[in-house]
Amino acid sequence: MKRLTTGIILTVLTLILAACGSDDASDADASEDKTINFGATSGPYSDMVTEAIAPLLEEKGYEVTNQEFTDYVQPNKALANGDLDANLFQHKVYLDSFAEENDLDLSEVIIVPTAPMGIYSNTFDSIEAIEEGSSIAVPNDPTNLARTLIILEDAGLITLKDDIDPLRASIQDIGDNKKSLEFVEVEAGQLPRLVDSEDLSAVPGNYALAADMDLLDSLALEDMPDDYRNRVVVNTEDLDADFTKAIEEVVQSDEFEQIIDEEFEGFSKPEWMKK
Template identity: 55%
Template sequence: MRRKLSLFAIFAVVLVLLAACGNNQTSGGAESSGSAGKKEEQKKTVKFGATAGPYSDMVTKAIKPLMEKKGYKIELVEFNDYVQPNKALANGSIDANLFQHVLYLRQFANDNKLDLKEIISVPTAPMGLYSNKFKTLDSIEKGSLLTIANDPANLARSLLMLQDIGLVTIKKDVNVATLSEKDIADNPKGIQFKPVEAASLPRTLDSTALAVVPGNFALAAGMDLTKALKLENMAENYRNIIAVKTADADSQLAKDLKEVVQSKEFEKTIDEQFKGFSKPQWMTGK
């Protein structure tokens, strides 16, 4: 009898242990499933950096809605300078950014030893020649004063634009990176140049006849790009790009971002809400 009781007791203990083991496996499975779900949620949450203004608007109005349809949650992180967005991308504080052209990205990444890469170019606000005095290029009077950006990058770009529209001719074989007013070979209208800080160019239109204004500063000042006397025939290297870490260039996020930007829905939003923006060649088919 005692032997039967002992066997019964042992059998009961085994059942308890098996039940406990089963509960642990169930708990562990639930925990594992929860962790996987959390990781998936983290993967789908994307912090997107952009400078305040037209490109943060492009993220929220044209990119975010389409990415959300793909199951992502987009969190916009706004910046007020051109240094922190790339540093934040490199250190993982954000997952992608939109504010710069590819030439700036490559130079900044090289100078700061960062592994960043562009994945696709987007429609970009072009430079424009603006005037409150003249309505056409032909009506520009001789000796008119024109304000122009004083920083090397925007100055060179502005002069090349003026050459492209026929107001000046640049000397041959000059270094484009250091291009300045001294490199003008021909100035048939005798345009007078006054270099100023790029951000202040829109304000100069009240006191000068003409101004070459970069697109981002024109939009920040509430200017209408379509009211320019002439918009820049933008080189592809000057179009803004979406950048990610080099290690993420072939990730699913990068692929989804490219697919969204290449969609008809994205272009429709650009046409409706970003009038005057210059489209990249891949979009126009040129």
């Protein structure tokens, strides 16, 4: 009888311990979420997530989803409210401005290769061939206009006044317009179409790619400052999270750079990648 009683007690204890162990394992699994919900604007940066970042994260055991957006407002709002874990679509200037205006606590993880703005023409085949008095379509928003003027200065077509910040330059800040270019200011999204109607058109990289233009067909591509390159962004509270570290690791990998070289020709690499 004693042996029977002892056997029953041991069996019960074994079952209890097994149940506890199962609960602990379940708790551990629940705490280790291996899903990353990305968001990116339709086009090259959504492609970068699905073709370069996601496959490398999946090799690390993560399940990656990617939600596409057609505007520049919802990706940050979706990130802030928890619908996304990370997004990829914006440069530092936009991120800082949007976060401040909307009282969001967002932080960049790492800068990625970015499609540069270019000067395109169906009239001239080189910068040197540009004639006096040629028309050039330029974006009418301050950020992209300043980028255009920097490209034109780098190409030797204009010089900017000494006492201005190039990142905030406007047409009024041109000191020497060496070819007497005529500036036509339009919304950035219209610039690809104006390659046909104007002598020159300064087209941001994302709009050029959306219009099936080849970045390498430009007369000049911008040597963009890192502030204008796109970056992966997360909520600041997630900066030290495992999934954030995993994203940074895959973007810094040789495999990622190889995919960029093969699939994203013409993209401008960030300074960290050039070292």
